[in-house]
Amino acid sequence: MRWIALALCYNGWLGLCLAMPKYYRQVLQQNAAPPAQHVLRIIGWSGLIGSLAVSVSVEGWSFGPVAWVGHLAITGLALVCILPYAPRVVLAIGVLGMASVIAL
Template sequence: MLLALLLCYAGFTALCLSTDRHHGELLHSKPTPRRRLGLRVSGWLLLPGSIWPAVAVAGWSQGLVEWCAVLMLSALLLVLLLPYRPRLALGLAGAGLLACPVAAFVTL
């Protein structure tokens, strides 16, 4: 479930960075249209892609339930971190993406 959590959090962070407000707050610049599109596409690919590790570990019935829980947990974590520790929220997403291969190796 760790891999699903990391992918969900990275997906939500990418979607968050595709908005002008959060991109400017975290990266101190306005996103270009190309960057905005890239962040949206990657965010929307990471979220459904995070279903695979959950289903691979627990099967379809339990895996989808656990994936929904991980989806809500990652969104809650991002929502709670953005107002108080926005740089930490961005750092966790980057560290999570770097840890994904390790989590995939441990999971499978």
């Protein structure tokens, strides 16, 4: 279940990242339309909130939020480290993460 929380958290950060025109252009080599930016923000925040819900359901309220903050840090650091060097890889990681969650 922690894998699901990590995948949701990473994809939440990825959605918020792609909601910014600079990073959208860097990753997808095209300009983002304003409606797409709005949808990506919604997807991003939904992923982060969903990750919190999964963490709390697995660990309970005593340790769930602490685990969630750890997931935020790990996935955010991974995204920030990979994005400058391999912008297309961040999308592949997000797709593979969600595919593995769906396969479970």
